[in-house]
Amino acid sequence: MDAEAKNTEGTPEAWRDVTPDAxxxxxxxxVHAFAERGYHATTTRDIAGRAGMSPAALYIHYKTKEELLYQISKVGHxxxxxxxxxxxxxxxxxxxxxxHAVRAFVRWHAxxxxxxRVVQYELGALAEDHAAEITAMRRASDGAVRAIVEDGVKAGDFDVADVRGTAVAVLSLCIDVARWFNPHGRSTPDEVGELYAGLALRMVGAAG
Amino acid sequence: MDAEAKNTEGTPEAWRDVTPDAxxxxxxxxVHAFAERGYHATTTRDIAGRAGMSPAALYIHYKTKEELLYQISKVGHxxxxxxxxxxxxxxxxxxxxxxHAVRAFVRWHAxxxxxxRVVQYELGALAEDHAAEITAMRRASDGAVRAIVEDGVKAGDFDVADVRGTAVAVLSLCIDVARWFNPHGRSTPDEVGELYAGLALRMVGAAG
DNA sequence: AGTGAGGCTAAGCGCTTGCTCACCGGCATG
DNA sequence: CATGCCGGTGAGCAAGCGCTTAGCCTCACT
Structure with a gap:
């Protein structure tokens, strides 16, 4: 019942279509174990225990502990x-x-x-080929933000000297929300998203 | 000689007065091992090996592996x-x-x-009492940035609706530099510091 | 020359880790 | 009712972990 409580409490829609149930x-x-203690400090016994199963059950559904991290990372990215x-x-x-990009991205991260936290800070534990695949997705994220900034500069709406650097900074600002955000803290995800959308517009020199 | 090469290459002035030499x-x-692989994935044998010593030598100078992390964290903070x-x-x-704050802080992080990276992302591995001490220093960092922003608002130089949130965002932006900065990448620490100083001023709505 | 302290090592202890394997119950199917 | 399979367990293996201990070498000081 401990495991079931955890399950309904913290499961985002992202995992809805992972089957079977186990x-x-x-x-x-x-996800919870990795986020709390980090990948390397988490044991397979800990994961299985939280899911209400024996350690061996993990290996029926996933080849290794690393594959679990990979799947989480892939879905998240x-x-x-x-x-x-x-x-x-x-x-x-x-x-x-x-x-809109900043608001939605920040909201999700909060x-x-x-x-x-797992998606953004446990990349180092991925196997080489998995890491390469994830890195490609991260570069695409970078590119998407940069494209929006470039559009704004071309349209004359934004005032940006260093497009690449500023795009990196905006994305970086959003990503770091995962590190410091505290659900019991002062702000809701919506509020942070709203604040950050405004800050991003200022960073690109959008008229306001 | 491998260890000596590492030693001169990557040693910041911060460790100058750690004695004895060993x-x-x-x-x-x-520092290098923790940054590359994370605290939990680093073994005491790995650390000692990089320093050109046997594993047991570590325990002459530090009580535990965690105390090493604590010392690093303290000096860095x-x-x-x-x-x-x-x-x-x-x-x-x-x-x-x-x-000035952003420029210097970002420069150092780059x-x-x-x-x-160790200082900012391995806090979770600290023992309880050590973590409490470090947390206090982090709150002080937060407060210092907030104080500057408050001064600007009071002087009428800044235009900030949410002082606390904006201060957190500015500091967060700077901290995240440690995560993505690559010395072989496009920008030098100086360039990033300069860019970020400008971005921070925009975030607080300083007249530009 | 003798001595004691400090810095270091080789060996290894006790424990935990990721992962495997022989086995088992329930259940749909012939 | 027999059968095969899917999803699960209990026990445990080999390896690696943080850390300890007994003892050695070096060297300042007498």
Missing amino acids: ARRLMTAA RFALDILEGARDGAGTPAERLA EHHTTA | ARRLMTAA RFALDILEGARDGAGTPAERLA EHHTTA
């Missing part, structure tokens, strides 16, 4: 990338699209800061 | 806090002081990104 329980257990590319290709002025 | 060599070896409090108490307009 695999999903293991995945969300791993897919989610983040969809947000950013959606904003890049969406309708509206560059300012509207940048604000709301699902447990998952986001 | 203790310093162990410390810089630990002291350094960062000095920068920020120096800027807070320094001369000049709030805008000048904020720009130049010594190995150390900074």
Whole structure:
């Protein structure tokens, strides 16, 4: 029942379609364990225990502990990338699209800061080929933000000297939310998203 | 000689007065190992090996592996806090002081990104009492930035709706430099510091 | 020359780790 | 009712972990 409580409490929609049920329980257990203690400090017994199973059960659904991290990382990055590319290709002025990208990205990182922490800070533990795949997705995220900033500069809406550097900074600012955000703290995910959208617009020199 | 090469290559001035020599060599070896692989994935054999010593030698100079991390963390936080409090108490307009704080803080995080990575991302591995001490220093860092922003608002130089949130965002932006900065990348620490000082001024709505 | 302290090592202890394997119950199917 | 399979367990293996201990070498000081 401990495991079930954890399961309903902290499971974002991202894991909805992980099947079978036991695999999903293991995945969300791993997310929480990795986020709390880090990948290397988490034991397979800890993960299995949180999911209410014996250690051996983990290996029925995942080849290794690293594969669990890889799956989590992949789903998380897919989610983040969809947000950013959606904003890049969406309708509206560059300012509207940048604000939308930042708002949604930050909201996700705050709301699902447990998952986001694993996704953003445990990359070093991935196997080489998995790391390469994830790195490609991260570069795409970078590119999506840069594209929006470039659009704004071309349209004359933004005033940016160093497009690449500023785009990196905006994305970096958003990512770091996963590190410091505290659900019991002063601000809600919505509030942080709103604040950060405004800050991003200022960073690119959008008229305001 | 491998260890000696490492020693001269990546040792920031911060460790200058760690004595005796063997203790310093162990410390810089630990910094590099922790930064590359993370605290939990680093073995005492790895640290000692990088310092050109046997595993047992570590325990002559440090009680535990965690104490090494604690010392690194303390020195690093002291350094960062000095920068920020120096800027807070320094001369000049709030805008000048904020720009100076960001420039110096970012420069340090880029130049010594190995150390900074350990300092910023391995806090979770600290023992309870050590973690409490470090947390206090981090709160002081937060306060120093907030004080500068408050000064600017009071002087009418800054235009900030959410002082606390904006101060957190500025500091967060700077900290995250340690995560992504690559010495072989496009920008030098000086360039990033300059860019970020400008971005911070925009974030607080300083007249530009 | 003799001595004691400090810095260091080789060996290894006790324990935990990721992972495996022989086995088992329930259940859909012939 | 027999059968095969899917999802699970209990026990445990080999390896590696943090850390300790007994003892050695060096060298300042007498």
